[in-house]
Amino acid sequence: MTLRSLLLSAAATACALPAMADVNIYTTRQPELIEPVMAAFTEATGIAVNLAFVQDGLVERLKAEAGRSPADLVMTVDIANLQQIVDADVIQPVESDVLTAAIPENQRSPDNLWFALTERARIVYASKDRVADGEVTTYEDLASDQWQGRICTRSGTHNYNLALLSAVIAHHGEEAAREWAAGIRANLARKPEGNDRAQVRAIWAGECDISLGNTYYMGQMLADPEQTEWANSVRIIFPTFEDGGTHVNVSGIAMTKAAPNREEALQLMEFLVSPEAQSIYAELNSEYPVLPSAEVSELVASWGSFDADTVDLTELANHRPAALRIMEEVNFDG
Structure with missing residues (x-):
């Protein structure tokens, strides 16, 4: 319609x-x-x-x-x-x-x-050329050595990433969340910079293979002639938590x-x-x-379906101070 x-x-x-x-x-x-x-x-x-x-x-x-x-x-x-x-x-x-x-x-x-x-889901944008189908499955796996030097993301202290880390806390506790954030930091291809679309541009330019981003940015990039090529270089993957769904x-x-x-x-x-x-x-x-x-x-339907995580959003808001503290402790943006 x-x-x-x-x-x-x-x-x-x-x-x-x-x-x-x-x-x-x-x-x-x-x-x-x-x-x-x-x-x-x-x-x-x-x-x-x-x-x-x-x-x-x-x-x-x-x-x-x-x-x-x-x-x-x-x-x-x-x-x-x-x-x-x-x-x-x-x-x-x-x-x-x-x-x-x-x-x-x-x-x-x-x-x-x-x-x-x-x-909106916080998903993985993955290079169509350098990331195989099934290579990304869970948020937890993003901290593994497999992705060393292959991840791009915006600042760890941005609300979008703090909400994701809050979800990690909700699922696994603060200590595991700290290890996860440190693991993501160790896997970064470059220092966090720019917005979610800038990460897709970096994938297109070969600077990294995957990035964290919100789903709707795909729609924005496809609507911008200067960014369409970036969008077409990636596909959307919906990771899940090991004991949950896709973070929204x-x-x-x-x-x-x-x-x-x-x-x-x-x-x-x-x-x-x-x-x-x-x-x-x-x-x-x-x-x-x-x-x-x-x-x-x-357009949105073409990206595929996912099972949304059921963690209460109010709980995520309550974990935000701890998420910010963890990002600062691991010097995520440093």
Whole structure:
């Protein structure tokens, strides 16, 4: 199903209610990545959505505005950022049977403070020429001597890698996680630098054979003529933990404490977990919907399927301080 038909389907099937007020959203996501799904909501309900892109200082802004904040909702990525919003005490719990029925338990706050909307897997990008099928199977194996001098990755202290290391802690404990991080560091082909796409470029250039990265970057690279060749030089592999599945992280949404338009904001939150909206949102970002019944895009489906790890994301957030300490102790970026 095309994006246009999904938009029309969402408008046709959603329950249209008379507009009472706008919904105001602070988001760290680029507005163009979420505007189409918001347009579908407005067309279905008559409720306008105002997006404010807040790249830095989101929590500080909400704390400063306190009860005067015009923001009804916050949309951001990564469990670390969602937990930071929780810790700042600037959001409120949302009781909704629609949300709890749609979103798996491990992908929403146990106290209903935040809810995942899409997920992305942290996978391995592997050279099509230099890495054989079946050569990468588990995250644990990445620390083995087999990969000495063959791995590229971004900074170990970036949220994406800290979340992955937090998952290692959840599965194996801190000492084993320290050994794993040290093993990955020993296998690096170069000092950590750049973003996830820069690692794929390094594989294309022959500097390394595999890299850690998020799935949606493949979609971004294929959409950029300057990066398409990099993308075509690798394939996506979904490692698993020895006692679990493939590590995933999420984008999510929460309602602010101030929320001047709570009823309309809740209506939008529930719309965003409908099958139509989930498919639109996930396709726009080359991500996976959290709603099991929603369709993935044709491109994302072409990368293959995986079994997501079931570790609770709140547990990963709780392990983040230990993960950061371990990365610093092993001098991962040094």
